[in-house]
Each structure stands twice: as structure tokens, then as C-alpha cells.
Amino acid sequence: MKLRFLIPLLAFFALVGLLFVGLSLDPRELPSPLVGKEAPDFDLPELHNPEVRFARDDMLGKPALFNVWASWCVTCRHEHPMLTELRRNGVPVYGLNYKDTRSDALRFLARYGDPYSAIGFDESGLVGIDYGVYATPETFLIDRNGMIRFKHIGMITPEIIETRILPLYRQLEAET
């Protein structure tokens, strides 16, 4: 047996290994290029009151969650109690109401409660684009200086709160 005839076999095993690892990966989960960068600036009308403005800088000074949601988004409804829970734990939660109508959004809050300190009304979805939003809900953890430190796409679960969000939040809180 000549050794060179074994080359295809070795190459094939490498391929199988790769495909095996591939089975456990989710091809649809995207890392955000925004983590570690400054949160994009915006200045939007507030959801509750169009006369009031809500800007990125309003979130600074203290670490905060920035949650992208909409009333038409079913997962957001399931996620909602988690945000309320976080709020109860003392984490400030800001919202971005993404491509929604004001009346639908307000009805949603009236029904499920309003854990948000303030909500930007992004009717056109342009601020959403700036934040690289592609699948609501999405949640950003922004530090006191406006730096994005963590991003989660999809529903935040109790597990993610326990293992990722709260520890990081405490750490950011301790930073000076």
C-alpha cells in the first residue's frame, strides 16, 4: 500500500470532523460587529409623547439595557415579563419601538405593562438599521460611556439573564 493513497482518506476525515462540528452550530445566529463599539447616536420622538425627544445620550451615565421590540412581534410578548423582572432587579431598561404604529405599541404596553424608562419611536426602522437589527427582539447592554458591551438576538431567557446579563451588568456597575 502506498502512503499517498491515504491522502484522500485523511482529507475526508477532516471534512467529516468539520461537518460534525457544523451540526451543532446555528448558521442563522450572527455576531454583531457593534459589540465593543460605541452605540450609534440617535434622536427620536418618545413613544408615549411625540413632543418629547429621546436620544442615545439619555441612556448614558449608568449601564443600561436597550431593547428593540414591536407589538407585532410575537416573541417580544413572551419576552416581556423578563424585562419587567430585570427592571425589578434595578436594571434600567430603555426601548426602541421598531417599525410599529404608536397606537398598537401603546395598547401593547397597556396590556402587558411598561418596564421601560423611555422608548424611542422608530417608525421608519432607520435607527434599527444603525443598530444592525434584523430579528426582533434584540437586546443591547450599553455601559455608562455609551459603549455596547453585549448583544443578544432573540428572546432573553431567565438563563441568559442569570449567566450573561446580570453578571456583566454588576461588573459594569462596579467599573468607574
Added chain:
Amino acid sequence: MIAEIGLFALILAFLLAIAQGTLPLIGAARGDVALMAVGRSAAYGQLVFLGIAYAMLTYAFVTDDFSIAYVANHSNSLLPLQYKISGVWGGHEGSLLLWILILGFWSAAVATFSRSLPREVLARVLGVMGLVAIGFIGFTLFTSSPFERLLPAALEGRDLNPMLQDPGLIFHPPMLYMGYVGFSVAFAFAIAALIGGRLDAAWARWSRPWTAVAWAFLTFGIGLGSWWAYYVLGWGGWWFWDPVENASFMPWLMGTALLHSLAVTEKRGGFKNWTVMLAILTFSLVLLAAFLVRSGVLTSVHAFAVDPDRGLYLLAFMAVVVASSLTLFAWRAGKVGLGGGFQLVSRESALLTNNVLLAVSAAAVLLGTLYPLFLDAFGLGKISVGPPYFEAVFLPLMLPLLLLLGFGPRLRWKQDSPTEQLWRLRWIFGVSLVFGMIWPFFVGNWSFLAGIGAFLGLWIIGSSLKDLVDRLRPRRESTQTLGTRMRRLGRSYAGMQFAHIGVGLAVIGITFVLGYDDERDVRMAVGETVEVGGYAFRLERLEEVQGPNFDADQATVVVYRDGQRITTLQPQMRYYFSQQQPMAHTSLHRGLVRDLYVNMGEELPGNAWVMRVYYKPYMNWVWAAVVLMTIGGLLAASDRRYRIRVRREDEVLEDDAKLAAADAVKPEGNAEPKPAG
């Protein structure tokens, strides 16, 4: 009852596959004739039971048996009958059943048409096919049974995806699977030869027709898929370099290489190792395709519903098949002779260069398809690899291949003179270069790339025809008629000509449609006109129409050119009763050098719609090319020399009968006996 009968038949087929996959191989190793004979009966039995299972599922579709989960998920009582029948392969489980039915069909075909093979060889080939069948039937039975019951039964089915309610769906998957699965025959022959330790010209001759048939089906299947996408998707695209398309394209490229390499092995006894390797690789790529499509490792518009168990099963199956084949190869390959010698310039060299280029192309597609997965697995980020990459990589690989294609068929075996061949083709080369460069002026703005494409297409067609003419030119002292001379060239040669001219047409068509298609997304209200590609499209009226299982908005668009009315197009926006999403239904007018294509986008205020209007030049050339290549593959497979042994006895009788008949008609006895060519 129906589901249980189907399931039972499937289990019996599985048991027969186990018999077919073991006993003949043991028989061949021991020289036991009785065990070897099991292969054929098991193959026939398997086909019968797979046929029963398949018939049961079809029956359940036709009779709207929504107590079967698969039927409930993929059919609906309002679905037209033809889509109920084709809906059987509209989802993962049913399409897998079709796949194994076709595998059973190929096994039975081998058992029928290869009776003249030495019995050890036939036993081994059927044994290997049995092993493959164990894997696939087991996959169906253990992870993807289409006969699962739904309790309680659904009142109404969820309906077949409207995209799939199209004649394209009726033919595309069966053709594609005939191709995919057909390569298992070439694979089985290769493995049988490795087991028997006899890789010779006879082996190549036996596998060649099977390979050609599989290749023809795969070509046609891919072509149909593309043709279907072209008018179903509604934005004029027909090839997307999507992972699932690439999955079918890789075995096609490798199979094309195999087809050419088999020629060297058959005619010159050379490069046996390489040919066997290609047969193994081609089938491995088929298995990889099944894995990629059905496991969900890659994001694709076409992927089936994702289930990790299925992926794991297929990966394990593929690992076992390919690893054992490659081990067998490593063990046996060294013992094979070199075959006849040849010079640097010879048909052998040309065919091998073709092989290298095709194999590298397949490898490049593989690299591009799996690269995002590779980076992701190592945590190096997520990227997308799409059409711009594949076009950039593919073009430089195809250029030398297409140039070579003009020379290849003319080159003699062993050695040839490069200068002589160049000299003989100088006119063809010059004329196709000049006309190729001029042609784009008549299509649109001249571009170098379009010129090169047209040149290469003309060069291939021209040199192919020149070769034909040269071969038909009567030799001195020959009294043969043109018809006789044509027949003497053989179907194998005719097949090659068809396929090569098809490639030429494809190159021209693809170049022009990529370079000169035109489109507009426009707002159109009734009475408005828009100009695209020199044609005027006027929206005459909007109305509501009804189909069997949908309502639709329909637009009537009349197309004019220079004031002349060309055609009327009626695209629709369909609202299927069972679907939330409306679906656009394209209307198009096909022509020799251009297609016109209109699609409805979205309703706008003021009795207007967003209309997508397309001008697609030379699209039909691509489809014609697919048809020519398919015919070529089938012709090549039906060459006399592959049939001669099987038909020997009948032929003698047949000829006797013909002679007797001729004598009876013409008592003078001047009937001319057919030349034995």
C-alpha cells in the same frame, strides 16, 4: 391500513436490502453460485416492495388521508390531482421514499441489463448497491418515515407549498434523483472492481453507459430546477450558487470528469486508479449533497426542515461509506498497471487536463460552499460566500477548459501534432474570434467578456461541426453513402457532439443573459406604458380571477415593439386559501433570442401595482443546451458496443427474420443486407 401496509413493505424492502448487501458478496468471496444468485432476486423483490410502499403513500395523497402526518402536512383536499401525486415528494420524508424507490429501480436495472457480466462481478455490484440501499432505506425507516400516523387525524391538510404547485416540481426531483442515485451504479462498479482486484478496460466499458445515463439525468434534473426557479421565483434569477444548488453541481462536475476519464480507461487501459477515485468521489459528493440538504448545517432557501438526528445519521452513513471505500482504494490501488503510454500532446493528455480542470472546479465549489462553516467552526467569524465569489473563481477555470474543448475530440490517441491540429482549425478559430467579438454589438453595449463568451461558444460549436464534417468526408475508393458513414460514427460519437455543442450554446446563452439582461421595478397604473430592452409594456387592465385553490389579482400587459403588438402577458398575484402569504405568478413570453417577463409586486394606492418587468436575452439557449447535453448523454449510453453482448442472440434471430421477410417481398433476392457496422 394504508400506512401500515406501506410501512410493512418498507420493512420488507429493508430486509431484502440486507440480504442483497451481504449474501452476494459472501458468495463472490467463496465462489458460491447460489449465494451470488440471491443478488438479482433480492434486487427485484426490493423494487416490488418499495413500489408498494410508494403506491400506498400516493394512494393516501390521492384519497386525502389526513390521518397520516406527512399527507396532512403536504396536501390539501382542494389540491389539483397532479399536485397530489407529485406532492408525494414535496417534503423530506416523501422525497426520501422517492429516492430509495429510484435506488431500487437502478438496482433492478443493473440486475436486468448486466446479465452478461461474469457472475462474481454482477454479484459484487449488486452487493455494493445493496449496502447503499441498507443505508438509505434505514435512514427512511428510522428517522424519516412518511407513514407516521397523526392522532387525531387532521380535518384538512396544510397544503403543499404553492411554490411547489407547478409542473416544474412534477419532473424536477425525479430527474435529479435519477441522476444522483444513478451514480451509485458507477460507484458500485468501482468498488466491485476494487474488491475483485480487477480494474481493467472491461470494467470501464461496463460502467461507462451507466455513468453516461446518470450524468444525463443529473444534467436534465439540474436544468429543470433552474428552469423552474427562473419563472417561479419571479425576479429572473436562474442560478444562485446557493449551497443546495452547489450540492448538486459538485457531483455533476465530478461526474463529467468521470465520464471523460472512463474513456481513457476503456480505450487505452490507462489511469485506472484515477478513474476509480473519480467514481468514488462522485458518489461521495452525492452523499454530501444529501447531507447538506437534509441536515441544516448550511443556510439555504431550499433546505428541508432541520432535524439534528437526521444530520447525524447521514453524516455517519457518509463517513462509513466513503471511509471504507477510500481505505479499500488505498489498499488495492497500488496493484494496478499503468496502461498504454502516450505523448505530451495526445487525446489522453487532453482528457486528463479536462479532468484536472473539472476536479479543481468541483473542489472550488466545495471550498466556497463549506468555507463559512469552516470559519464558524473555528470561531473566526461569519461570512457569506455568494455568486460574486463563485463567478470570480469559476470563470478562469472554465476558460482553458472551453478552449481545450475545441481541440480535444480531434486529437488522436497516443500522440498528435499540436501544430497540425492548430493549422487545421485556424479558420474555425479566426472566424469564431471575429464573429464572437462582433456579436455583442447586436445584443447591447459591447463588452470584452461578452465577446470572449461568444467567441468560445462559436469556437466549440464550430470545431465540433468541423470534426463531424472531416469524419464524414468520404475516403478515396469508398462507396459508402453519407447515411452509412454517419451511422458508422456511432452513437457514442454523436452523443459527444450533442453534449459539446450543448456546452457551446450554454456558454453563449449564459454570457449574454448575464451581460445584457434588463429589468425595471416600476409603478404602473392602468393605461401606463414602460420601456424595457426596446419593448413597450402597457398595462391594459387589472381584474380578479379565481383558481382551483386560490383567488388572484391579475394584470393584463400588452407588449409592443415599434408599434407592433408582440404578445399579451397575464401575471397574477395569487392568494392561496391555505397560505398566509400571497404568491406572485410570473407570466413570460419566450423567444429565440430573448424572453420577456412580467411579475406583479405589490398593490399601490390609486389602482396601480409595482410591476417587475424583465428582458432576458438568450435565455432559451441555456435550456436548449441542457436538452442537447441530456440527449448527448443518453445517446452515448446507448452505443452499440454496450449492447452487443446482451443482444447477441436476439440480434441473430432478428436479422434472420429480416432477411426472410426481405426475401419474401422481393423474390429476386436483391435485398441488400444491412452492413454490419
Added chain:
Amino acid sequence: MRPLHFLSAPLLLAALGLPLSAAAQSGGPTAPPSEPMTFETEEQEVRYQRLIRELRCTVCQNQNLIESNAPLANDLRRQIALMVNDGAETNEIIDYMVARYGDFVLFRPPMKGTTYLLWFGPGAMLVIGLGVLGTILWRRRTQVGSAPLSEDEEERLRRILGEGGGDKA
């Protein structure tokens, strides 16, 4: 609402029964009807058409921006059209997209450390393939003249091919 084409299936059967994933959630009932984009110059139109073909719709399975009818794709098309009309360079628009969605949006992968293998792999394989072929051909060129098959082999081929009958049982 426009049809969501993410279930389209040209080459293989579609993902029927696939739970509506990210794509379904990212679109809202408020997606405004999309008026077709208009451009001031032909060159801008061409650039726009090329861009929306080379950029990936992130919510979809594997589609570019022109194929997709997801509302986000719609927004992005509009945004790109705006930027093109504002005179933005092609690479500025690409940078804009990459800054927000990462390299994933590019159907033409960027040339960088992690993609050298991707971009140069096919060329390298071609060089190696042709190199090996050349070496083999060069080594074997001296063997011309030997019969393609030895008499023995020829005889065996005849025997094998003539060995009809096989298993008639």
C-alpha cells in the same frame, strides 16, 4: 403584504413546515408599500442594481436584497437607493452595511487573513493539479509505442466481454 420568498425552492424542495423563524418576526404589519426606486442617472441605477445583488438579506435564508421581500430588505434597498442618490461611493455603502451587520452581509467575501484560503485556494489547487499532471505526463512521455493493452490483457478483455451468459438462473 408582499410574498415572503424565503421558502422558494428552485433546486430542492422547500422547508415546508419550518417554523417561521427570524424572518417572520422581523417584519411588521406596518411595512409601507414599496414604491419603486428612481435614480437621476443610469450609472446610479446600475450601481444600485449591482449593490442589491451583492448584499445579503440578513433575515432571510440565503437571499440577496433584490430577491427578498422581507420588510428589512425593503428598508435596506430604500436606504441604499438614498445613499446612491446622495452620491455615496459604492465602497462607502458597503462599509455602511458591514459596520452594522458584519461581513456576513457581503456575498463577495472581503479579502483578509481569514479568507486568503478561500480566495487563493482554487488557484493553488489548480497549480498543484496541473503540476502533478505535468509531472506525470512528462515522466510517461517515453512510453509511447508500447501497446495500449498487452496481448495477455487484450485476450482477457475479449474473454471477459465474451463471457456472456453469467447467471441465467
